[in-house]
Amino acid sequence: MRKLAPNPDDLGRLDLDDILGTINEEVRRRFGEGEVADYIPKLAEVPKDRFGMALAMLDGRVHEVGDARERFSIQSISKVYTLTLALEAAGDALWTRVDREPSGDPYNSLIQLELEKGIPRNPFMNAGALVTADVVLSNYDDAERMLLDFMRARSGNPEVGTDDVVAKSERESGYRNVAMANFIRSYDNLHNDVQDVLDFYYQQCALRMDCVDLARSVQYLADGGRCRATGEAVTTAEGATRINSVMMIAGTYDAAGDFAYHVGLPAKSGVGGGIVAVVPRVMGLCVWSPGLDEKGNSLLGRYALHRFTRMTGLSVF
Numbered sequence: 001m002r003k004l005a006p007n008p009d010d011l012g013r014l015d016l017d018d019i020l021g022t023i024n025e026e027v028r029r030r031f032g033e034g035e036v037a038d039y040i041p042k043l044a045e046v047p048k049d050r051f052g053m054a055l056a057m058l059d060g061r062v063h064e065v066g067d068a069r070e071r072f073s074i075q076s077i078s079k080v081y082t083l084t085l086a087l088e089a090a091g092d093a094l095w096t097r098v099d100r101e102p103s104g105d106p107y108n109s110l111i112q113l114e115l116e117k118g119i120p121r122n123p124f125m126n127a128g129a130l131v132t133a134d135v136v137l138s139n140y141d142d143a144e145r146m147l148l149d150f151m152r153a154r155s156g157n158p159e160v161g162t163d164d165v166v167a168k169s170e171r172e173s174g175y176r177n178v179a180m181a182n183f184i185r186s187y188d189n190l191h192n193d194v195q196d197v198l199d200f201y202y203q204q205c206a207l208r209m210d211c212v213d214l215a216r217s218v219q220y221l222a223d224g225g226r227c228r229a230t231g232e233a234v235t236t237a238e239g240a241t242r243i244n245s246v247m248m249i250a251g252t253y254d255a256a257g258d259f260a261y262h263v264g265l266p267a268k269s270g271v272g273g274g275i276v277a278v279v280p281r282v283m284g285l286c287v288w289s290p291g292l293d294e295k296g297n298s299l300l301g302r303y304a305l306h307r308f309t310r311m312t313g314l315s316v317f
């Protein structure tokens with residue numbers, strides 16, 4: 001007979017450290033699968049045989065395994081935080097400049113932009129993230145400093161920093177993002193200088209954090225918008241619900257359907273191999289393994305999240 005997953009109400013009975021240990025063993029047996037992102041030259045140097053996972057519970061406890069304290073480039077995971085900041089600043093008016101529909105296209109695709117007159121499909125594709133970066137730049141003085149402070153506050157780690165070498169590497173090789181930003185500008189959907197928007201975007205992607213930092217940093221999305229580290233309301237309960245829903249439909253790009261099917265949690269990936277996810281009212285979590293699948297999501301990270309939701313019963317479905 002099929003073994004039923006535990007009911008989330010019985011969370012206290014789950015041995016989360018034991019579950020993480022099992023996942024860690026399973027993942028390490030598969031080391032070597034996937035390909036490290038090499039279109040940003042500096043990211044190509046990251047070794048593939050790494051795996052970390054961290055769970056940040058709402059009461060402050062953290063469970064972690066493997067390389068959960070090794071820092072990596074957060075890349076597109078940063079789009080969750082700039083979306084939060086842009087929504088706080090612009091409110092619902094943000095949705096006149098970027099949509100909230102799934103794309104079915106790769107994260108760096110330009111194809112819909114002309115047909116849809118410079119309005120990106122969602123804030124998690126690069127095109128949409130350039131628009132949210134523009135909104136952040138328009139609404140906050142010294143946006144780079146503000147974002148760094150925001151990430152330090154969310155993670156409770158004052159050591160969080162930016163990898164300037166990765167930012168420079170992307171600035172020198174980001175031809176597609178340059179094309180995209182100029183194209184959006186031609187529809188008047190960027191209001192700041194194009195180079196300033198790109199520089200801020202590369203800077204946000206080049207933040208370096210570890211799994212524990214990132215699990216803590218998405219905890220506000222599990223806790224009705226409240227940041228445990230500072231007690232601040234980062235967003236409202238409604239805001240957190242909305243951001244989670246956009247993560248569900250677009251956080252893993254054209255694999256979002258597959259993620260809903262196999263994982264069943266709002267999640268956001270980055271080409272550095274990290275994926276953050278949210279179990280509403282229970283925890284923020286993060287996995288990291290640098291080998292990517294063909295859609296640009298961490299291959300073993302996705303597997304680990306799949307195993308996790310199946311072993312705990314903690315999918316939103």
Ligand SMILES: NC(=O)CC[C@H](N)C(=O)O
Nearest residue numbers: 075076107126205270271
């Ligand atoms: N999916 C990602 O993580 C992409 C982010 C990367 N900085 C880019 O613009 O291509």
